[in-house]
Amino acid sequence: MLKMNLQEHITSKQKKQVYVDQMFEKIAPVYDSFTVLFSYGMDRRWKRDLVNMLDLKGNERVLDLACGTGDITFALGERLNTGKAFGMDILQAMIDIAENKRKANNISNVEFCCADILNMPFEDSSFDHITCGYALRNVPDIELALNQISRVLKPGGRFLSLDFSHPGNKIYRWLYFNYLIVTGSLAGYLIHGDPDVYRYIPESLKLYPGQRNVQKMMDRQGFVDTGYREYGGGVMTINYGTKPL
Numbered sequence: 649m650l651k652m653n654l655q656e657h658i659t660s661k662q663k664k665q666v667y668v669d670q671m672f673e674k675i676a677p678v679y680d681s682f683t684v685l686f687s688y689g690m691d692r693r694w695k696r697d698l699v700n701m702l703d704l705k706g707n708e709r710v711l712d713l714a715c716g717t718g719d720i721t722f723a724l725g726e727r728l729n730t731g732k733a734f735g736m737d738i739l740q741a742m743i744d745i746a747e748n749k750r751k752a753n754n755i756s757n758v759e760f761c762c763a764d765i766l767n768m769p770f771e772d773s774s775f776d777h778i779t780c781g782y783a784l785r786n787v788p789d790i791e792l793a794l795n796q797i798s799r800v801l802k803p804g805g806r807f808l809s810l811d812f813s814h815p816g817n818k819i820y821r822w823l824y825f826n827y828l829i830v831t832g833s834l835a836g837y838l839i840h841g842d843p844d845v846y847r848y849i850p851e852s853l854k855l856y857p858g859q860r861n862v863q864k865m866m867d868r869q870g871f872v873d874t875g876y877r878e879y880g881g882g883v884m885t886i887n888y889g890t891k892p893l
């Protein structure tokens with residue numbers, strides 16, 4: 649396969665999704681172990697907090713966007729008795745891994761489907777709540793994604809997004825981005841023979857508007873009670889908001 653240029657693709661609204669898709673296709677088989685290693689195991693806690701923040705009653709329909717191999721979707725399913733968790737991802741390779749886990753564990757209140765966040769095949773106001781982990785940074789148009797999320801969310805429903813973010817302190821931010829460049833490039837080279845595979849993380853993070861601007865975007869899209877919870881001085885963040893009644 650022809651190697652795509654990282655900068656050329658991720659800076660273009662037209663080309664970014666093509667790059668993101670081929671990269672996650674390559675990563676899919678090692679995604680679970682890489683995520684645990686690269687976050688020193690902290691990813692589990694961030695995802696658990698995200699699910700806890702929903703304060704579920706158990707009867708809701710919850711959509712987990714860009715679900716990947718299904719970590720958040722399954723965690724949601726564990727909290728739902730009569731309700732259901734729906735995992736959606738643009739890549740069939742990710743959905744296949746998630747679906748295999750679902751079958752192996754005989755889980756009946758979780759369902760997966762393949763679709764694009766920017767063009768979701770759901771009716772308006774279909775879900776009580778919506779979550780996503782490491783999704784907004786990867787889509788070519790965040791405003792459009794938030795618009796679509798608001799469309800399929802029920803009035804009163806909450807949206808929560810976990811992602812890498814921008815530490816407020818400039819020196820710390822510079823150190824963090826460079827740490828990600830060095831460790832990401834090394835991991836990409838060692839695991840895939842290609843430093844760009846995980847150098848995508850810091851490069852996409854530089855282009856990502858960050859937690860403060862994502863909150864402003866959510867405000868512009870009509871979400872209320874918006875805010876964010878930061879981890880490690882802003883290296884990771886959960887953005888949240890509610891669709892007004």
Ligand SMILES: C[S@@+](CC[C@H](N)C(=O)[O-])C[C@H]1O[C@@H](n2cnc3c(N)ncnc32)[C@H](O)[C@@H]1O
Pocket residue numbers: 665668669672683713714715716717718719720736737738739742763764765766780781782783786787
């Ligand atoms: C870093 S993984 C996150 C997986 C999972 N949410 C987690 O937290 O472990 C990002 C996922 O976003 C998916 N993705 C990227 N662009 C997408 C889009 N436009 N619509 C839906 N999924 C998308 C990728 O296929 C990939 O599985």
